[in-house]
Amino acid sequence: AQSVTQLDSHVSVSEGTPVLLRCNYSSSYSPSLFWYVQHPNKGLQLLLKYTSAATLVKGINGFEAEFKKSETSFHLTKPSAHMSDAAEYFCVVSDKGGATNKLIFGTGTLLAVQP
Amino acid sequence: KAGVTQTPRYLIKTRGQQVTLSCSPISGHRSVSWYQQTPGQGLQFLFEYFSETQRNKGNFPGRFSGRQFSNSRSEMNVSTLELGDSALYLCASSLGGEYNEQFFGPGTRLTVL
Numbered sequence: 001a002q003s004v005t006q007l008d009s010h011v012s013v014s015e016g017t018p019v020l021l022r023c024n025y026s027s028s029y030s031p032s033l034f035w036y037v038q039h040p041n042k043g044l045q046l047l048l049k050y051t052s053a054a055t056l057v058k059g060i061n062g063f064e065a066e067f068k069k070s071e072t073s074f075h076l077t078k079p080s081a082h083m084s085d086a087a088e089y090f091c092v093v094s095d096k097g098g099a100t101n102k103l104i105f106g107t108g109t110l111l112a113v114q115p
Numbered sequence: 116k117a118g119v120t121q122t123p124r125y126l127i128k129t130r131g132q133q134v135t136l137s138c139s140p141i142s143g144h145r146s147v148s149w150y151q152q153t154p155g156q157g158l159q160f161l162f163e164y165f166s167e168t169q170r171n172k173g174n175f176p177g178r179f180s181g182r183q184f185s186n187s188r189s190e191m192n193v194s195t196l197e198l199g200d201s202a203l204y205l206c207a208s209s210l211g212g213e214y215n216e217q218f219f220g221p222g223t224r225l226t227v228l
Contacts (some may be wrong), residue, residue, distance in 0.1 A: 007173075007177060020184070043205060043217040043220050043221045043222055044205065044207075044220075045169075046216050046217070049216065084182075086199040095160075100165050101146050101148050101165075101170075101171075101207075101209055101211065101215075101217060102148070102160050102163060102171050102173070103148070103150075103160065103207075103217065104149075104160070105157060105158035105159075106157075107157050108157060108158075
């Protein structure tokens with residue numbers, strides 16, 4: 001069965017410093033992995049996705065993630081945090097095994113950005 | 116192109132009642148999935164409909180049901196509401212393929228008193 005573990009429930013950074021949100025996955029197949037962001041009282045927005053092409057995936061708003069099979073990790077990074085990055089971030093794996101669009105979400109990491 | 120819309124945005128019900136939530140997908144999308152988001156359980160998959168057929172179902176009791184119409188709009192129904200059903204219910208639409216991005220609506224906030 002597929003699963004993801006987000007290693008930090010809260011991360012706080014200063015504006016202009018790097019962001020690192022950690023995610024480990026478990027999958028019986030070659031996984032499809034995603035990062036979604038949720039701003040307060042808003043729906044979920046896709047930041048980036050990995051679907052077995054390039055291991056370094058670039059997303060929107062300067063975010064990127066690297067798929068590391070040997071470490072079963074898919075950490076999200078950004079070189080310089082902006083105040084508008086404050087939100088909750090979800091690492092997600094697609095549940096394969098037939099035609100399905102079922103997404104399995106991690107527990108989320110709340111990112112705070114200090115001025 | 117209009118995004119995924121969900122109605123109503125907010126709903127207050129009492130225990131024992133039933134509720135119907137609606138989701139209109141992005142034009143051309145044939146897959147609609149539903150998720151429940153609560154502080155305790157996080158985001159959990161309810162079910163997915165593709166071309167009017169339920170394609171997958173999560174681990175929720177039979178009180179939770181859904182359907183999809185020929186225009187791809189979907190409804191979700193919860194009968195005999197319990198306090199624990201209070202949650203944000205999110206709908207997502209996609210073209211339906213495994214690698215197709217799912218686009219989420221703003222959600223319906225259900226409060227059960």
